[in-house]
Amino acid sequence: MPQKDKRITPTDGGIFRDLANQIKLITRLMSDPRVSPLLKLLPMGTLIYLVFPDIVPGPIDDAVVIGLGTYFFVELCPPDVVQEHRDALQRVVPGKWKEPDDTPEIKEEDIIDGEYREK
Numbered sequence: 001m002p003q004k005d006k007r008i009t010p011t012d013g014g015i016f017r018d019l020a021n022q023i024k025l026i027t028r029l030m031s032d033p034r035v036s037p038l039l040k041l042l043p044m045g046t047l048i049y050l051v052f053p054d055i056v057p058g059p060i061d062d063a064v065v066i067g068l069g070t071y072f073f074v075e076l077c078p079p080d081v082v083q084e085h086r087d088a089l090q091r092v093v094p095g096k097w098k099e100p101d102d103t104p105e106i107k108e109e110d111i112i113d114g115e116y117r118e119k
Contacts, residue, residue: 021089026070028085035077042073 026043029035046069049062074082 022070022074024089025082025085026073028089029074029077029082032081032085034081039073039076042069042076046070046073 030040030043046066049065049069
């Protein structure tokens with residue numbers, strides 16, 4: 001029986017780029033006035049938990065608490081505001097592709113001849 005290929009191929013930028021984008025998204029949402037101030041307490045609470053992890057006793061993993069806090073913050077924010085910030089982070093520009101057929105034909109009279117001199 002042939003062996004399966006067990007290589008992991010990263011997508012776009014990998015986990016570190018996704019993590020950096022998530023942190024940037026949360027920072028942008030925290031400074032957006034359209035997000036409820038009460039909702040902004042959620043990431044602040046996870047940040048406090050990051051600094052003082054022994055606030056909640058028991059076998060709760062710190063990464064789970066921080067991950068869930070940031071996940072719920074983004075999910076509870078208004079979807080249109082979140083999408084607007086995600087688009088800005090990914091530099092998505094709304095528009096349509098211009099096909100090569102749509103480009104105007106260059107005529108000989110449109111060409112300007114010139115020289116370049118460096119001083």
